[in-house]
Amino acid sequence: MKHHGIRGLLGAAAVAASLVAAPPVLADYPVQTVRLITHSSPGGGMDVFLRKIGQHLGPIMGVHFVVESVTGSGGAAAMAAVANGPKDGSVFYGSTPTHIITSLLSNPSVTYEEMEPVVNLFNDPQTVYVLTESPYQTLGDVVAAAKENPSSIVVSVSTPGSLDRQVMEEFQTLTDSSMIVLTHDGGGDAILSVLNGTAQVGVSEIAELRGQMEAGKVRIIATYTDERVPGIGDVPTAKEQGYDLVISKFRGIAGAKDLPPEVIAAWEEGVAKLMEDPEFRAWYEAEGLQNAYQTQAEAVAAREAFVTSLQAFFEKFDIN
Structure with missing residues (x-):
């Protein structure tokens, strides 16, 4: 009978532990590479936010995330890149109140109404x-x-x-x-x-x-x-x-309208797991971000309420 000794047993235990601790990969996502679009410049708040999401959510969803900065027109160019992009779950937008404010005040060719919230993650x-x-x-x-x-x-x-x-x-x-x-x-x-x-x-x-x-x-x-x-x-x-x-200030993910239900479900399940990831939680708590996870239905309702309050504010203070 072959004896492995203490080192062998510890090594096997470490491998087993690493396998148990690894984030679970969800059911097959329809694409292998996902682009996360931001209106902010590289190094800006949303750029950092999306890179952190990609780093920790990638293993959970089993995809490779790429962050792209599409600047110009107060976020309108980035919105257009998402709203007019493929509807297969391969491109999303890092959403904050900025894209709604831009839509209401600047009347761009593509507005927030041509996108839909997918999930919300934080209050800032x-x-x-x-x-x-x-x-x-x-x-x-x-x-x-x-x-x-x-x-x-x-x-x-x-x-x-x-x-x-x-x-x-x-x-x-x-x-x-x-x-x-x-x-x-x-x-x-x-x-x-x-x-x-x-x-x-x-x-x-x-x-x-x-x-x-x-x-x-x-x-x-x-x-x-x-x-x-x-x-x-x-x-x-x-x-x-x-x-x-x-x-x-909310921070979340938005996408083009009419994305496949399985794409939305994968994001909801994946982000729910992400928010409980110890390393990711340590990062966002250190940044002062508050866990405000919302499913798509909850995020859509929250957006409607936010738009109503924002329009009232603009009218009250004659902002246009």
Whole structure:
């Protein structure tokens, strides 16, 4: 009888463990390569997001993901690449509110209505931040300063139709305060206005702020979330500070209309498994992203509700 010894047994056990731990591969997907299209430039938030999805979802779904950046026209070019692409499950769009805002304000040749949500993955919390040396420690401090001298508080946000603009307009209404809301071409420019002192307060997502936070240049004083966000320190929510306002930016996957049901089912099952993957979860929690997984039916309903609220906001503040 041949004896393998302790090393042999441990080696066999390690191989067995690795096989058990490997992510399960779903039923055969109709294509081997899937393109994930983003409107952001390489290295941008959505580009990183899609690459992480591809890295961890590939083994689960048994496909190879390729991320492509299709910039131009505020996301319209990327939408067109997906809406006009093959309907076999080989091309998808990294969706955020941007593609809906672009559709409503710019009237592009291809709009969000020519695509359908496939799944939603995350809420990307909106935060309020200031320079590290700022005297403002809470939202109450900002409101008090604005009421004492309305022209003293400039709040930096990204584009005129963005969620950060929306949250600040609603915050002023809620607090009966008046602040100067400074819009920009994008989130990066908005952060620069806080860094150079043009604005005293900014609104942004955690991912965009991460570099400045790690450099010790800015600090977050509130999040517009139901619960505190891990990974950013002991930061209270706006609700905890007495301001009942919750707004989050969704991140998901959209595709062309009328995709085969088996494609949708594969994405729903695959992403549900992905969200529980320990390594992937460690990444998104460190980024401050909140698990907000939704099936296609749930994502479609959420989009309809979001569009209704966004249209009301645009009308109220005459944004067009």
